[in-house]
Amino acid sequence: MNNHHGLISGADRPRVTLRGPAELADALPYVLGYHPSDSIVMVALHGSRGAFGGRVRLGIPRAPAEWPAVARQLARCLIEGSAQRGHQPDGVALFLCRDPGAGETGRAVMERLRPLSHALRTACGALDVPVYESLCLSGGRFWSYCCPDPRCCPPEGSPSAVAGTSVMAAAAAYAGVTVSGSPRALxxxxxxxxxxxxxxxxxALDRAAAELIPRILAGEGRARVGEETLALARSVMARLAAASGPSRPSPDPARADAADDALLTQDEAATLILGLQSRTTRDRAAEWMEGPEGEPALRLWRALSRRCVGSYAEHAAAPLTLAGWVAWSTGDQPAARVALGLALSRDPGYVFAVLLHQACNAGLDVEAVRQxxxxxxxSRAPAPGASGESR
Known part of the structure; x- marks a missing residue:
């Protein structure tokens, strides 16, 4: 299989040709920007040489009974979504990634996931788009569900390339493309x-709900709660920004998150989480997406996602979506996809997350959304000389 890889492109960057399942398997972390685990990954292929296009990733459902429905949903998301943007795929590359469990072999994982591969290939075929290659990556080896030739795809699988030794790794290093950790770490x-x-x-969330919900339901109090929420968020963002100078090296993520958590009280977090359930307030908060606002906003949305505990788990859809949006806007697509995927796991019908997830996976230009x-x-900025709140 010869495919041109679409991630490393442009006049000043090399164009990479991938030959066969081994090089395709090695390319996956560079396509996504991280090492996937426990994942279904589908990549659209375009043209006679299979240039990489849009992609989707989803955690592998634990219940095999869910696989056919999930397969149809993912196929529609990738293929119909690409077609609506004028780029109907000519084919699809499919990856199933799952590490072996205790006492399990990679080959056993591959066989267990074979029905999932079949469901995904069937779903793509029903939309008149073939799956050119379907690979299972498990335990440092890979298997092809499409290639019957044991000379290149032996039953015991083939070892994955040593990190940093492949043509894809060399091209990625030249182009400045980096690979993050696994989605689990994100x-x-x-x-x-x-x-x-x-x-x-x-x-604290119970107390905030008892205080804020009656005000929101009162009608006139809704706008006031929204303004209070935004004002509090700005205050916390300023606190976070002041706690980390721009010249300070990036600390360990876990330590950085713990430091941010210490700067946000439980009552503040509860008030913000409840206030962000308003679509209008959330959309206003989404405007903190770039420049000096982007970094503290992302830290705040992550911190609030961690505070959506117990019976308030579904409330995390709002801060998770905002975290995904700011991550995408500031150039971290892997973190964006993970955050938006988690938002949809909390609330599959959360429209803002659905739209952003589709756009990010399809490789749309984020600048259009920012604009x-x-x-x-x-449009809300006060006229010159008028008094009003600075935004």
């Missing part, structure tokens, strides 16, 4: 608290 920064801290945070939000922000 997810850990967004997962809800557990233990005594979580119980105290849930009590819409800039226009909204400018």
């Amino acid at each position: 997810e850990e920064r967004l997962m809800p608290w557990t233990g005594p801290g979580a119980r105290a945070q849930e009590r 819409v939000l800039r226009t909204e922000r400018e």
Whole structure:
């Protein structure tokens, strides 16, 4: 299989040709920007040489009964979404990534996931787009579900390339493309608290709900709660920004998150989480997406995602979506996809997350979305000489 890789492109960057399943398997972390684990990954291929296009990733459902429905949903998301943007794929590359469990072999994982590969290939075929290659990556080896030739795809699988030794690794290093850790490591920064801290945070959420919900339902109080939420968020963002000078090297993520958590009280977090359930307030908060606002906003949304504990787990859809949006806007697509995927796991019908997830996976230009939000922000700016709140 010869495919041109679409991630490393442009006049000043090399064009990489991938030959066969081995090089395709090695390319996956560079396509996504991280090492996937426990994942279904589908990549659209375009033209006679299979240039990489849009991609989707989803955690592998634990229940095999869910696989056919998930396969149809993912195929539609990738293929129909690409077609709506004028780029109907000519084919699809499919990857199933799962590490072996205790006492399990990679080959056993491959066989267990074979029905999932079949469901995905069938779903793509039903939309008149073939799957050119379907690979299982497990335990440092890979298998092809499409190639019957044991000379290149032996039953025991083939070893994955040693990190940094492949043509793709060399091209990525030349182009400045980096690979992050696994989605699991990125997810850990967004997962809800557990233990005594979580119980105290849930009590704070209960208090905030009792105070804010009657005001919101009163009608006239809704706008006031929104302004209070935004004002508090700005205050916390200023606190976060002041705590880390621009010249300070990036600390360990876990330590950085713990430091941010210490700067946000439980009552503040509860008030912000409840206030962001308003679509209008959330959309206003999404305008903090770039420049000096982007970094503290992202830290705040991550911190709030960790505070959506217990019975308030679904409330995390708002801060998770905002975290995904700011990550995408500031150039971290892997973190954006993880955050938006978690938002959809909390609330599959959360429209803002659905739209951003599709756009990010399809490789749309983020600047178009930023410009819409800039226009909204400018439309509320006070006229020259008028008094008003600075935004």
